[in-house]
Amino acid sequence: DGGITQSPKYLFRKEGQNVTLSCEQNLNHDAMYWYRQDPGQGLRLIYYSQIVNDFQKGDIAEGYSVSREKKESFPLTVTSAQKNPTAFYLCASSNYMVLDYGYTFGSGTRLTVV
Amino acid sequence: AQSVTQLDSQVPVFEEAPVELRCNYSSSVSVYLFWYVQYPNQGLQLLLKYLSGSTLVKGINGFEAEFNKSQTSFHLRKPSVHISDTAEYFCAVSSIQGAQKLVFGQGTRLTINP
Numbered sequence: 001d002g003g004i005t006q007s008p009k010y011l012f013r014k015e016g017q018n019v020t021l022s023c024e025q026n027l028n029h030d031a032m033y034w035y036r037q038d039p040g041q042g043l044r045l046i047y048y049s050q051i052v053n054d055f056q057k058g059d060i061a062e063g064y065s066v067s068r069e070k071k072e073s074f075p076l077t078v079t080s081a082q083k084n085p086t087a088f089y090l091c092a093s094s095n096y097m098v099l100d101y102g103y104t105f106g107s108g109t110r111l112t113v114v
Numbered sequence: 115a116q117s118v119t120q121l122d123s124q125v126p127v128f129e130e131a132p133v134e135l136r137c138n139y140s141s142s143v144s145v146y147l148f149w150y151v152q153y154p155n156q157g158l159q160l161l162l163k164y165l166s167g168s169t170l171v172k173g174i175n176g177f178e179a180e181f182n183k184s185q186t187s188f189h190l191r192k193p194s195v196h197i198s199d200t201a202e203y204f205c206a207v208s209s210i211q212g213a214q215k216l217v218f219g220q221g222t223r224l225t226i227n228p
Contacts, residue, residue, distance in 0.1 A: 043221075
């Protein structure tokens with residue numbers, strides 16, 4: 001079955017560490033997105049990529065980095081510069097030009113700073 | 115640009131009662147409209163969508179929504195809710211023109227009481 005796989009489901013980070021969240025899709029979608037979700041704040045866009053080797057900052061990109069070397073993969077690195085990284089992170093994908101099917105979401109990664 | 119306002123952050127209802135979750139949007143161009151549901155610690159799942167045609171759309175789990183262009187609204191309804199409907203619900207909008215991102219509302223937490 002086609003879908004999006006996020007791993008790991010739970011991740012613990014020590015202060016000052018970089019961590020990378022994985023997102024892989026086999027839907028042949030061109031566009032991929034990373035969102036951060038905090039209680040009561042809805043979804044906030046971190047980064048998005050509409051084609052391979054290209055990506056744009058979203059609303060809260062500071063302290064995060066991404067790469068898009070393959071169509072199927074869009075990993076997110078949470079750097080030590082992100083002061084409050086504890087949150088639920090969601091990856092999504094879509095067709096680039098036509099959003100009539102909206103987004104397909106992964107099941108999320110919960111990141112906790114210890 | 116588009117924006118979405120979900121008018122209620124929390125909606126408590128009793129089991130088997132009807133429910134309406136309200137969503138208003140703003141856009142200068144024609145849009146597609148979506149409702150997503152998120153169960154605890156999971157990704158978002160598409161409930162239903164409006165692309166064109168009949169303004170009343172039916173989705174999964176007995177939900178339906180009505181597109182009202184003059185009111186710029188897309189309210190979600192269910193005639194009789196179950197405990198299993200307890201979740202967070204997100205309204206979203208995208209332009210029908212290409213290369214546009216999905217814009218989400220802040221979410222409405224639906225709590226079903228026995």
